[in-house]
Amino acid sequence: xxxxxxxRRPAGELEAGVLAALWAADGPLxxxxxxxxxxxxxARTTVTTILSRLFEKGTVTRQRSGRGFVxxxxxxxxxxxxxxxxxxLAKDEDRGAxxxxxxxxxxxxxxxxxxxxxxxxxxxx
Amino acid sequence: xxxxxxLLPLFVPFLVAPAGGRLASNLPPRQAMWLLTATAAGxxxxxxxxxxxxIVPGATHLxxxxxxxxxxxxxxxxxxxxxxxxxxxxxxxxxxxxxRLVCGARRRWTQLRHAGKLAAEADGELVVLPDEHxxxxxLPGSPGRVVVTTGMxxxxxxxxxxxxxxxxxxxxxxxxxxxxxxxxxAGLCHPALRTLREPLAYALERSxxxxxxxxxxxxxxxxxxxxxxxxxxxxxxxxxxTRPGVTLSATAGPVPRRVAALLGHGTETRTTxxxxxxxxxxxxxxxxxxxxxxxxxxxDDLHDGIEVAQGEAR
Numbered sequence: 001x002x003x004x005x006x007x008r009r010p011a012g013e014l015e016a017g018v019l020a021a022l023w024a025a026d027g028p029l030x031x032x033x034x035x036x037x038x039x040x041x042x043a044r045t046t047v048t049t050i051l052s053r054l055f056e057k058g059t060v061t062r063q064r065s066g067r068g069f070v071x072x073x074x075x076x077x078x079x080x081x082x083x084x085x086x087x088x089l090a091k092d093e094d095r096g097a098x099x100x101x102x103x104x105x106x107x108x109x110x111x112x113x114x115x116x117x118x119x120x121x122x123x124x125x
Numbered sequence: 126x127x128x129x130x131x132l133l134p135l136f137v138p139f140l141v142a143p144a145g146g147r148l149a150s151n152l153p154p155r156q157a158m159w160l161l162t163a164t165a166a167g168x169x170x171x172x173x174x175x176x177x178x179x180i181v182p183g184a185t186h187l188x189x190x191x192x193x194x195x196x197x198x199x200x201x202x203x204x205x206x207x208x209x210x211x212x213x214x215x216x217x218x219x220x221x222x223x224x225r226l227v228c229g230a231r232r233r234w235t236q237l238r239h240a241g242k243l244a245a246e247a248d249g250e251l252v253v254l255p256d257e258h259x260x261x262x263x264l265p266g267s268p269g270r271v272v273v274t275t276g277m278x279x280x281x282x283x284x285x286x287x288x289x290x291x292x293x294x295x296x297x298x299x300x301x302x303x304x305x306x307x308x309x310x311a312g313l314c315h316p317a318l319r320t321l322r323e324p325l326a327y328a329l330e331r332s333x334x335x336x337x338x339x340x341x342x343x344x345x346x347x348x349x350x351x352x353x354x355x356x357x358x359x360x361x362x363x364x365x366x367t368r369p370g371v372t373l374s375a376t377a378g379p380v381p382r383r384v385a386a387l388l389g390h391g392t393e394t395r396t397t398x399x400x401x402x403x404x405x406x407x408x409x410x411x412x413x414x415x416x417x418x419x420x421x422x423x424x425d426d427l428h429d430g431i432e433v434a435q436g437e438a439r
Contacts, residue, residue, distance in 0.1 A: 089264075098240050102261040106359045
């Protein structure tokens with residue numbers, strides 16, 4: 001059921017997950033390893049298709065390994081764009097007005113509270 | 126002729142804005158974000174209209190204005206000195222507000238266009254920044270982008286990364302930056318409305334959290350992703366790394382509340398008395414209507430006054 005849901009999502013959304021997995025990894029990943037990383041929510045063929053598409057766009061590079069390919073995210077082009085973007089945004093002291101951050105800064109009290117909440121959750125069945 | 130009712134729209138925001146902020150924290154996030162934005166926009170419009178109307182009686186003491194309105198006499202309303210003093214004060218305030226509003230709107234427009242241009246340069250939905258410091262944000266544009274550092278990606282597991290991407294995607298899809306812009310600009314029209322910015326920011330985060338929880342199918346996973354991302358960010362900051370634009374995240378406190386809300390410890394669960402909540406929302410809407418009504422009443426009074434001054438038989 002979960003598998004089918006994942007498969008039905010738009011290709012662009014799936015690309016983001018695959019790319020994130022590649023960036024989070026320590027080294028090159030084969031399609032099988034990417035699939036494993038993503039918790040098996042995607043079929044192997046889907047992962048392979050997404051990886052080829054990312055390769056064609058230049059977002060990732062690949063090298064031959066055994067009978068297949070292993071993939072690494074391309075640092076140069078996209079990394080450079082991202083770095084420049086980040087630097088330009090950092091110049092604007094009011095950038096919080098336009099960008100929505102995932103998490104805001106924690107105070108010490110926040111940290112204590114948060115740990116208590118997450119620990120409590122860990123004990124729950 | 127200037128009644129105290131004319132001044133009401135100027136004072137209502139001081140009472141309503143704090144109440145609205147508190148009310149919003151008890152509402153489901155999507156309702157809260159719409160309510161806060163509508164409240165801010167409505168009260169800003171009413172107070173600005175009220176200022177503009179206060180100028181008119183005094184202005185009719187100027188020959189040019191009186192001629193323009195075909196008035197035989199200035200609008201009769203109290204002593205000319207008071208009326209003129211009020212008009213001058215209101216005019217100065219209005220000019221100040223207008224200048225701030227124009228500057229603010231132009232600045233926001235530039236920022237959004239700049240963000241949009243940067244977003245257009247990236248070639249995928251996800252833009253990864255090689256940086257060990259955990260950070261992630263949504264960059265509005267058409268289409269918008271999710272920007273995330275490698276530090277953040279490595280701090281989270283694969284399902285948690287899905288939460289993060291789904292959360293930022295929700296910000297972009299629901300165009301949350303426009304809500305922020307409206308409330309920020311309203312805050313430039315009336316200082317009391319600035320207090321609505323923080324509750325709105327919280328409502329937007331909560332709304333994106335709920336959308337993410339929906340997308341990944343687990344509130345618990347969503348709560349954990351947010352918590353772990355925040356802790357990783359803090360650990361990295363404590364290790365001596367400063368992030369750009371620290372000022373914007375100075376508002377501490379919302380993260381534990383967001384996590385608690387997802388885990389069901391929040392105040393905004395469905396079990397809170399819906400009747401009381403509905404009554405509070407109605408009260409707020411009534412205040413908005415009242416404020417708008419006072420402005421309309423003032424405009425109507427003024428219109429009557431003008432007709433009298435024009436020599437029309439009453």
